[in-house]
Amino acid sequence: MKISGVAIVGRQNEPLLLRTSEAQPPCEPIEHIIYAALDVVDDHALLSAKKSTPDALKFYLGALYPLEDGKCYGYLVNTKIKFFIITQSQAHSDQDVQSIFQQLHSEYVRMACSPFFKQDAPITSAKYVRFVDSLLASGS
Amino acid sequence: MATTALKTTSLSAVEFLVAEICRGSKDIATTHDARYKHVEAIGYRTGLALFESHSACISEAKKNMRFQGELDVIKYLCKDMWQVIFQKQIDNLRTNHKGVYVLHDNQHPMLTHLPRTIPIDENVQLLLAYPCGVIKGGLAALGITASVSAEITALPACKFNLDVRRA
Numbered sequence: 469m470k471i472s473g474v475a476i477v478g479r480q481n482e483p484l485l486l487r488t489s490e491a492q493p494p495c496e497p498i499e500h501i502i503y504a505a506l507d508v509v510d511d512h513a514l515l516s517a518k519k520s521t522p523d524a525l526k527f528y529l530g531a532l533y534p535l536e537d538g539k540c541y542g543y544l545v546n547t548k549i550k551f552f553i554i555t556q557s558q559a560h561s562d563q564d565v566q567s568i569f570q571q572l573h574s575e576y577v578r579m580a581c582s583p584f585f586k587q588d589a590p591i592t593s594a595k596y597v598r599f600v601d602s603l604l605a606s607g608s
Numbered sequence: 609m610a611t612t613a614l615k616t617t618s619l620s621a622v623e624f625l626v627a628e629i630c631r632g633s634k635d636i637a638t639t640h641d642a643r644y645k646h647v648e649a650i651g652y653r654t655g656l657a658l659f660e661s662h663s664a665c666i667s668e669a670k671k672n673m674r675f676q677g678e679l680d681v682i683k684y685l686c687k688d689m690w691q692v693i694f695q696k697q698i699d700n701l702r703t704n705h706k707g708v709y710v711l712h713d714n715q716h717p718m719l720t721h722l723p724r725t726i727p728i729d730e731n732v733q734l735l736l737a738y739p740c741g742v743i744k745g746g747l748a749a750l751g752i753t754a755s756v757s758a759e760i761t762a763l764p765a766c767k768f769n770l771d772v773r774r775a
Contacts (some may be wrong), residue, residue, distance in 0.1 A: 470629070470714065479751055516674060517675065517676065517677060523675065525673045525674045525675075525676060526672060526673055526674070527664075527672040527673065527674060544674065545664065545674070546663040546664065546674055546675055546750055547659070547660055547661075547749050547750055547751065548750070548751040549665060570672070573664065574664075577660055577661045577664065580656075580657060580660045580661070581657045581661055583653075585657075587656060587749075
């Protein structure tokens with residue numbers, strides 16, 4: 469799977485981390501893609517408050533919408549942090565995407581438990597940024 | 609994929625640590641209010657990190673699932689989080705369904721070792737600043753702003769009043 473961009477958005481929909489692949493950037497600026505994707509995430513969040521089916525409450529939101537040359541996937545966790553992955557090609561198994569999201573999340577939690585971590589501030593942890601960059605590089 | 613395993617420590621270690629934090633706060637702040645805020649802030653930070661790491665894998669069935677509404681979050685706090693922090697559950701939860709919750713704890717670990725005859729003054733109150741901070745920080749991590757206060761009814765029972773401010 470080729471990942472062209474990864475984004476993390478905070479509680480108040482403020483961007484915490486936006487990274488794009490240098491070799492294969494997404495077709496549009498990542499800010500535009502995430503701006504549109506947040507609407508879809510809000511929709512999911514509203515829906516899950518009404519419906520109680522287990523599927524509606526999953527962290528993994530699936531493909532949010534297709535792009536010209538890929539797809540945008542979303543992941544919304546309990547702490548209202550949103551994770552996004554932008555891929556290059558169209559067809560991916562949900563399981564693969566989900567496992568990448570889980571890695572992103574568990575690394576985020578590890579970072580959040582650091583005593584120097586600042587809530588709701590842009591991510592500056594070099595370790596985490598390195599981890600995200602390794603995801604971007606591994607696919608291309 | 610391995611999930612972040614929760615590290616554990618003995619309850620007595622937590623009790624001693626909180627007692628020491630309360631005692632040490634005397635050197636940092638002079639007024640009772642400032643001391644209370646100091647201890648509460650430490651609890652807040654604990655709650656923030658604890659809920660962030662623990663709310664992803666509550667149980668196998670609820671793994672990677674979101675909470676459904678506010679009451680679900682409070683129930684999770686009473687059942688699962690209290691178990692993690694104090695090795696017991698909240699004994700009674702009352703709510704008016706309008707954002708006020710009262711959590712009754714009949715045997716609060718911070719209070720069980722106090723003699724029953726001790727007068728309930730601000731030093732005793734200070735012991736509950738830490739759990740109050742944990743609740744506040746935990747709820748903040750899950751996106752709920754609440755004001756939390758503790759009340760000692762009869763040692764070692766106490767109750768926590770949660771007021772969730774609606775936007």
